[in-house]
Amino acid sequence: MGKFEVMNWIALKMLMGNRAKYYAIVFGVSFAVMLMSQQAAIFAGLMRNMTSQIRDIQGADIWAMDPSVEFVDDLTPMDDQAVMEVRGVPGVAWAIKLYYGKARAQFQEGNFKQFIVLGIDDQTLVGAPTQMKLGSATDLRKPDGIILDENGYRYLFPGQPIQLGRVFEMNDRRAEIVGICKASPTFQTFPVSYTTYSRAVRYAAQERNTLSFVLAKSEDNRDPKEVCRRIEDQTGLTALPQDDFSWKTMSYYMRRTGIPVNFGITVLLGFIIGASIAGQTFYLFTIDNLKHFGTLKAMGVGNLRIVGMVMLQGSVVGVLGYAIGLGMASGFSDAMKWLLRDSGLPSADFMAWPIPLGTAAAAGLIVLASALFSLRRVLALEPASVFR
Amino acid sequence: MTVQSIAPATAASLARAVVCRGVTKDFGEGDTRVQALRGVNLDVLGGEMTLLVGESGCGKTTLISIVAGLLDPTAGEVTVLGQSLRGLRGRRLVQFRGQHIGFVFQQYNLLPALTAAENAAVPLIIAGRKRAEAVAKARTVLEAVGLASKVNSLPSQLSGGQQQRVAIARALVHEPKLLVCDEPTAALDAHSGQTVMQLLRRVAVQPGRAVIVVTHDNRVFGYGDRIVHMSDGAIERVEERTVAFSS
Numbered sequence: 001m002g003k004f005e006v007m008n009w010i011a012l013k014m015l016m017g018n019r020a021k022y023y024a025i026v027f028g029v030s031f032a033v034m035l036m037s038q039q040a041a042i043f044a045g046l047m048r049n050m051t052s053q054i055r056d057i058q059g060a061d062i063w064a065m066d067p068s069v070e071f072v073d074d075l076t077p078m079d080d081q082a083v084m085e086v087r088g089v090p091g092v093a094w095a096i097k098l099y100y101g102k103a104r105a106q107f108q109e110g111n112f113k114q115f116i117v118l119g120i121d122d123q124t125l126v127g128a129p130t131q132m133k134l135g136s137a138t139d140l141r142k143p144d145g146i147i148l149d150e151n152g153y154r155y156l157f158p159g160q161p162i163q164l165g166r167v168f169e170m171n172d173r174r175a176e177i178v179g180i181c182k183a184s185p186t187f188q189t190f191p192v193s194y195t196t197y198s199r200a201v202r203y204a205a206q207e208r209n210t211l212s213f214v215l216a217k218s219e220d221n222r223d224p225k226e227v228c229r230r231i232e233d234q235t236g237l238t239a240l241p242q243d244d245f246s247w248k249t250m251s252y253y254m255r256r257t258g259i260p261v262n263f264g265i266t267v268l269l270g271f272i273i274g275a276s277i278a279g280q281t282f283y284l285f286t287i288d289n290l291k292h293f294g295t296l297k298a299m300g301v302g303n304l305r306i307v308g309m310v311m312l313q314g315s316v317v318g319v320l321g322y323a324i325g326l327g328m329a330s331g332f333s334d335a336m337k338w339l340l341r342d343s344g345l346p347s348a349d350f351m352a353w354p355i356p357l358g359t360a361a362a363a364g365l366i367v368l369a370s371a372l373f374s375l376r377r378v379l380a381l382e383p384a385s386v387f388r
Numbered sequence: 389m390t391v392q393s394i395a396p397a398t399a400a401s402l403a404r405a406v407v408c409r410g411v412t413k414d415f416g417e418g419d420t421r422v423q424a425l426r427g428v429n430l431d432v433l434g435g436e437m438t439l440l441v442g443e444s445g446c447g448k449t450t451l452i453s454i455v456a457g458l459l460d461p462t463a464g465e466v467t468v469l470g471q472s473l474r475g476l477r478g479r480r481l482v483q484f485r486g487q488h489i490g491f492v493f494q495q496y497n498l499l500p501a502l503t504a505a506e507n508a509a510v511p512l513i514i515a516g517r518k519r520a521e522a523v524a525k526a527r528t529v530l531e532a533v534g535l536a537s538k539v540n541s542l543p544s545q546l547s548g549g550q551q552q553r554v555a556i557a558r559a560l561v562h563e564p565k566l567l568v569c570d571e572p573t574a575a576l577d578a579h580s581g582q583t584v585m586q587l588l589r590r591v592a593v594q595p596g597r598a599v600i601v602v603t604h605d606n607r608v609f610g611y612g613d614r615i616v617h618m619s620d621g622a623i624e625r626v627e628e629r630t631v632a633f634s635s
Contacts (some may be wrong), residue, residue: 006513006518006519006522007513007514009519010499010502010510010513013499013501013502013506014499014501016501017499017500017501017502018500018501291495291497292497292499294497295491295493295497296510296514297482298456298458298485298491299485299486299491299510299511299514300482300483300485300486300487300511300514300515301482301486301514302479302482382458382459383458384453384458384459386458386491386493386497386570387449387452387453387458387493387494387570
């Protein structure tokens with residue numbers, strides 16, 4: 001064990017020997033990390049839920065729409081002819097119609113509920129749900145068949161067993177549940193139903209135009225962005241790769257709602273409160289130890305080694321606090337999912353990979369700032385002060 | 389209570405361990421300037437215990453801080469163990485302190501999370517010795533100061549006198565040539581104070597090692613070979629004694 005390591009051992013003994021302050025510093029960092037990561041995860045989850053229907057549609061990589069559309073729920077129906085125009089664009093392997101809208105369902109008990117209705121291509125069933133809990137996507141070919149998402153089913157029929165064959169009406173037309181699927185949670189928490197395009201337009205309130213989106217697939221070895229540009233040039237529609245449409249939708253909500261600001265404030269509060277608790281306690285811890293640092297200086301420990309000791313103490317509480325905080329956020333998330341498992345209410349958090357990285361950076365900043373603030377006192381300490 | 393006589397120091401041990409010439413120290417500037425030391429000349433001999441005594445504020449602590457290389461004099465020359473402190477700066481001065489000077493503080497300054505043996509081992513650890521080796525050596529020194537049964541105790545489990553004995557063990561473990569003690573009995577009751585001073589005489593005062601003790605406790609004056617009386621930043625008089633002390 002080298003000299004430096006042995007001094008590190010002394011630094012750790014000093015840190016962990018003062019248990020009350022040690023726990024308080026770790027708690028401060030943990031609390032900040034938990035609050036920041038948990039709030040950021042809820043924000044990311046909400047953003048993700050806004051684009052659930054875009055991400056759940058598999059197979060197509062291009063979404064073409066009316067140029068006035070700003071996000072997925074901002075519908076400007078197009079003429080059915082649009083799909084033919086997209087099919088005629090070089091680089092497009094295939095294109096199909098997608099109906100996306102909301103319909104009001106009336107149940108036998110007389111109550112009404114709003115649904116998201118996705119009408120997929122009658123022939124190919126492209127865009128059908130990929131994760132079925134009961135039934136299969138091809139059951140949509142049965143008369144009046146719709147597939148309902150599991151969360152929606154639990155919301156509509158709370159506490160009742162999941163079963164097929166339930167019947168209700170939309171726009172005075174009969175609908176029968178022929179499948180239960182897993183779908184990503186939606187922002188507005190409406191149940192999500194899948195049916196064929198032709199049936200979906202009958203369930204919806206009648207409008208002259210009913211085509212919400214054209215889903216297209218670019219040919220192999222073609223860049224979807226390039227194909228999108230061609231679709232736009234040739235048809236006058238807006239065409240976006242799937243990811244870009246998701247980002248456009250999220251961007252709209254971020255620009256036009258107070259969601260990011262409010263979550264940002266909470267994350268900032270977490271940072272400030274955590275930094276205050278951890279920073280202040282770490283500072284007090286260092287002040288408590290000034291006499292000992294002074295003694296070590298007098299006995300022949302140089303400033304550089306003292307800096308190393310304080311930074312090590314900061315790093316240890318930072319890493320521990322970060323791990324505990326992130327664990328607490330994940331535990332909280334899992335607990336919420338477990339508690340909500342039968343309620344039909346989706347949990348809206350999503351620990352996107354930048355969140356642990358961002359909170360790690362924030363925790364590092366808290367610890368670094370605390371350590372540097374404390375070090376000012378330690379470095380300015382005259383060794384002769386041990387005699388005062 | 390018995391009385392012991394200290395054998396006269398040998399010629400070799402009388403070598404001057406500390407030489408101060410014309411040492412002054414000012415704090416502050418202009419109207420707020422305070423002159424803490426006014427041209428102090430002092431010789432401290434090896435193999436002896438030198439007491440620096442005087443009223444609070446007379447400059448004793450400032451003087452030992454300068455002698456120990458913890459504070460720079462405003463003017464004057466300080467030579468410690470043949471080395472001019474003016475020629476030592478930064479890391480070299482820190483190393484010099486770590487290797488050659490031992491410290492005993494009024495409030496013991498033990499690290500509360502370390503055991504007695506670990507505390508006593510700190511100077512060896514600073515010097516780069518392996519932890520196990522340093523602690524083993526510290527245990528032997530603790531035995532010498534009568535704390536064999538307390539090596540694994542934390543400072544909070546020790547009395548004030550015992551803590552000061554651990555501090556003495558810590559100051560001696562790396563066998564320094566100069567031991568600087570700042571009011572080592574001030575925080576102790578009379579009996580513990582006597583015990584600590586006896587211990588310093590018995591264990592610390594050795595040929596080739598100089599011991600400087602700052603004190604204003606006149607009950608311990610009898611332990612010093614020389615008593616340097618200070619007043620208002622200057623040495624008033626030096627009293628040489630043939631030491632006899634009770635144990």
